[in-house]
Amino acid sequence: MTGARTPLVEMRNISIAFGGIHAVEDVSVDLYAGEVVALVGHNGAGKSTLIKILSGAYQRDSGTIFVNGEEAQISNPRDAKKYGIETIYQTLALAENVDAAANLFLGRELMTPWGTLDDVAMESETRKVMGRLNPRFQRFKEPVSNLSGGQRQTVAIARAIYFNARILIMDEPTAALGPQETAQVAELVRQLKSEGIGIFLISHDIHDVFDLADRVVVMKNGQVVGTAATKDVTEDEVLGMIILGKCPPGAVAGPGALQVAA
Amino acid sequence: MADVTSSAPSQGVSTTGGSLPVRFLRATELDTRMLGMLAALALIWLGFHIASGGLFLTPRNLWNLSVQSASVAIMSTGMVLVIVTRNIDLSVGSLLGFVGMIMGVTQAEILPDWLGFGHPAIWILTLALGIVLGAAIGGLHGYIIAYMGVPSFIVTLGGLLVWRGAAWWVTSGRTVAPLDTTFRLMGGGPYGAIGAFWSWVAGVAGCIALVLLLAQARRQRRKFHFPLRPLWAETFLAAVGCMLILGAVAVANSYPWPAGIVRNYAEANNITIPEGGLFIAHGIAIPVLIAVGVGIVMTFLANRTRFGRYVFAIGGNPEAAVLAGINTRWIVMKVFILMGILTAVAGAISSARLNAATNAMGTLDELLVIAAAVIGGTSLAGGVGTVAGAMIGAVLMQSLATGMILLGVDTPLQNIVVGIVLVIAVWLDTVYRRRVK
Known part of the structure; x- marks a missing residue:
């Protein structure tokens, strides 16, 4: 084959x-x-x-x-x-104390022209990709530690597939x-x-x-x-x-x- | 989604429900924990005011309180980042003493020989040297911790002993005084404040910046069709923020120079003192201005830059940070470099205020700084903390000390009270966090 x-x-x-x-x-x-x-x-x-x-x-x-x-x-x-090469680790490898967007873009943050974090753009992108994986997910402002096991898994998966x-x-x-x-x-x-x-x-x-x-x-x-x-x-x-x-x-x-x- | 005017849908609760205070908090998105701290501070102030028979909430006492808080507040902003990365720095007090001694000798004994006594560049050269030295020592600590893998507790415990000893060694224990007159302005005092006019300018500039910041945040949210705060909430935040800023300026501006200083000043400038005395306000003290500036810069670093994001990610899950491709060692080392720089600035302020450099300067400051950070909501488990909280924590600690001195409480009893308050504060915080979860 x-x-x-x-x-x-x-x-x-x-x-x-x-x-x-x-x-x-x-x-x-x-x-x-x-x-x-x-x-x-x-x-x-x-x-x-x-x-x-x-x-x-x-x-x-x-x-x-x-x-x-x-x-x-x-x-x-x-x-x-x-x-x-993107990886979804067994441990998920999420920083529990920050929100979904921060995790999704960890190490590859979107920046404004002034060199600062563009949190709004990152959240917007996160909403798009999470919307595809789990349309009911709404807890974008909360630290990942507050999410359920499935929601955390979704964040980890979103991180792996977002970057093509x-x-x-x-x-x-x-x-x-x-x-x-x-x-x-x-x-x-x-x-x-x-x-x-x-x-x-x-x-x-x-x-x-x-x-x-x-x-x-x-x-x-x-x-x-x-x-x-x-x-x-x-x-x-x-x-x-x-x-x-x-x-x-x-x-x-x-x-x-x-x-x-x- | 885009039509909803509150940010609450993330909680899955209806935006219109809830009692009035709940709705208010949701609309303004204020941090309830921070509000609790401010309420505790207000309570302490009021309590001391009443107990001392109206001595606490006076312009004079508040002005002094602000100056006395500056040094610990500055260091606490760095300690937040240190603790967030799951480290600790026990050496800041000793480091402050050592850098303070070096700066003292530099400005009082070395530079005057080269440049002449009272040369205007002395203070800036001294401060620059102190900052470079602080950065180097912080970097050394950071390198041993991050790259050689020695626990920060041990490295900085060693630092505590080493730098205190080194501070003595610089002059074999001799106190260095007096300091350069320009350098001394960093310590506050009648001349070390910016006066009424510039205080108002600073206050108004702060207000404008606050309004612009709120407007910019709103514009960003609208651009991405995110839920917006209701307009009344934005207006409320701007109004309260501006009132606080201008209120602080008003307080600083209603603390007059002492009569003796006014007389000297009048004689030097050929002003005749009118009947009933001449009112010259202190305005905001320079060390306070430095502390506020440091607070703004550190908040910006923590919240708006990659560096800050990585610091928090490392605190949340060091392994995840490594797997995300973050150079965690270098970030940790940078945090300690930053801590060293802030300690040097605090050392400049402390010695300028004393008008002397002594080898005992900053003794036990490390504990005050850590306590300020922890009272300010920094979790020793790492990953959680805010710069603003730590600074409020520093003011809170200083308020307790000042208040008890006003009441004539004995020093041993002061320490007992501060120790108990620290434990209770952290216990309350633990309870709060458990309930929020």
Whole structure:
């Protein structure tokens, strides 16, 4: 399906260690435009760490990142954003004491010609983007700490999509949400996908993964067990990859796959 | 949405409901917490006025109160930002002493040798040196805290000891006096005030600025079709603001020079004193003018610039600030540089007021400054605080001290009262915040 197209992002042979522990070891993944790739695995499998390398929060020890086929220099979150990589962190990474607009534009504030913050313009833009995601949201003047879990999630999502992301990383985007809001996020993922945005989705929910993702990458102990198109494997097979590291026939085995003799 | 004339829809409550005070607060968008503080201040003033038999609310006492508050108020504006970033600065009192000593020696013993005694440039060179020194020391603290990862409590506790010792070292404990006559104007006193005419000019300028600010905010909101305050609320805010400003000027202008100073002044300028004495008003004191200027600049920095936005974001969630691409270390270091600069300015005012630099100057000021910031609504957990609140907090603390002196309360008892008030104020604030949530 991917053919000869250039991947939007390719992370090649990425490794990072913290105090001698290999959190991510020789991992290669890629992502094409308009594609959703799910990263799954146990807690501590290295998914979030891998993603934080792409978003600039961590510095990799070795390996290369390509964006649109060209090598990308990503050494901090600002760099990543320059390449159109936006991240919705599991913790949401919101400054709780300021309002939605301040969070949405954090680090990329709109300024007046006199070099001061243009709060009114920022609030106006925030109203537009939030109106698209959650038309009933009205609490623009309140600190984010006063908002509900779902509303905060919406702010985090709004921040990621407002700046015309080409690559979106969603780390457990539905963990804090109720069923209705989860459905909304799923709808949003499909919409963004249709706009040609590539999405890395980290999720614990295997149903979500099969519902939304085109491909699934399974990680275990910092290594890739295998990669498969979701239509080629069953949920049970993916669970087998997560738990046992056993690579089914429908998947391409990675370095972390269980080596079965013969 | 755009037709609604109140800003309340964010609360999801109807804009017309509620009792009269509630509707009033909503329409004017006044900060209830700040109003509470002003009410507490008014209560304290009235209480002391009655208890002292009418000595507190006099132009003379209020004028002195404003001058005495200036130094701590200036430092408290910086302390707000320090605490907002989840840090603390225990060294400001000692730093004030050290920078004050250096400035004292510079203007009284070094510069006169080069430029001649009483040279008009002495005060500005001295002040510039003090500010550079304050910035450098603040920067050093900030660097150790932000880049080397030593907790600010420890770094500035060390600073408290180091700079107090250094202040002694400058002259081996000798007091430096007298100071340069121009420099001394920063400390207030009859000559260190701008007089009646310029006070009115400053007051009217303040009023015009206030009205322009309100108009500009309204224009911005209309441009983006945001809900506007009702016109009566805007008018009310402008009227009350102007009344407060002009009222303060009127008070400053009704405090006359003492007779002796008037006589000297009259003799020097060949004025014959008319029957019944010559009335020359102090006007606004220069240190107060400096403090107000610092307050405006710091409020602007905190609310209207990227730097201020990042300071608050770091206080709210340091990790989120890093992930948003903010250079949090550099911001924290800048906050401490700013604190050092403000301490130097406060040191200039304190020493100018004393007309001497002593190595004990500013002892325990760090606690007054922190208390002022905290009473002013700065949360020690970080992320919350206002410059204006801290300055009101400084005035409140000074009011307590002044009032108790007027009443003849013993010094140990004064400290006991101030300590209790601090704890009660923070407790009330905690209760208030819990209820608002």
